[in-house]
Amino acid sequence: AVVSTQSTGINFQQEWLKVLRDYVAPIQRRVFEGYSFHGSALLSFVVKYHEKGQRELRPHHDHSTFTTNTALNRQGIDYDGGGSYFIRQNCLVRDVDIGWTLMHPGRLTHYHEGKEITRGTRYILVSFNDP
Numbered sequence: 001a002v003v004s005t006q007s008t009g010i011n012f013q014q015e016w017l018k019v020l021r022d023y024v025a026p027i028q029r030r031v032f033e034g035y036s037f038h039g040s041a042l043l044s045f046v047v048k049y050h051e052k053g054q055r056e057l058r059p060h061h062d063h064s065t066f067t068t069n070t071a072l073n074r075q076g077i078d079y080d081g082g083g084s085y086f087i088r089q090n091c092l093v094r095d096v097d098i099g100w101t102l103m104h105p106g107r108l109t110h111y112h113e114g115k116e117i118t119r120g121t122r123y124i125l126v127s128f129n130d131p
Contacts, residue, residue: 016044020129024068024101031103032066042131046072049082049114049122057114059087064106064128071096072123079120086112 017039025037042064049055075082075095083094084102088111093102104110106128 013044016125016127017041020068020127024103024129028066028103032105035065037066038130040130042128044125044127047114047124047126049079049117049124051079051117051119051121055118056116059111059113061108061111062106062128063131065130067104067106068125068127068129069102069104070125070127071098071100072125073121074098075122079117079122081116081118082122083115084112085115086110 020037020041021039025039028035028037047057049057069084073079074097083092085092086104088109092115094115096102104112
């Protein structure tokens, strides 16, 4: 099971939707040309990976048109390992700065997994956008 806290549980949903509309939407329009973000998020949540708990997440598709995954702490300092691995694309995204956001299609093309952490605790903010 994924260890997570929904943004509504920490009274952050409205602020996060504003970030999505004001900052993510303009980038999304450039990356996914021809698609316009409707400003809704089916689910936004913080995921905790921990060396003595959930260390990884098995391969899956997200239930979204596109997903954002924002780093909340530092690889190599707060934790080792981890990252998002896109299987079909053979692409590992790891070692990003706090606040950097990875954006990718949620369904069909970007089957992915959360790679195992080997030390510490990793936190990410995930949002399933335009379900």
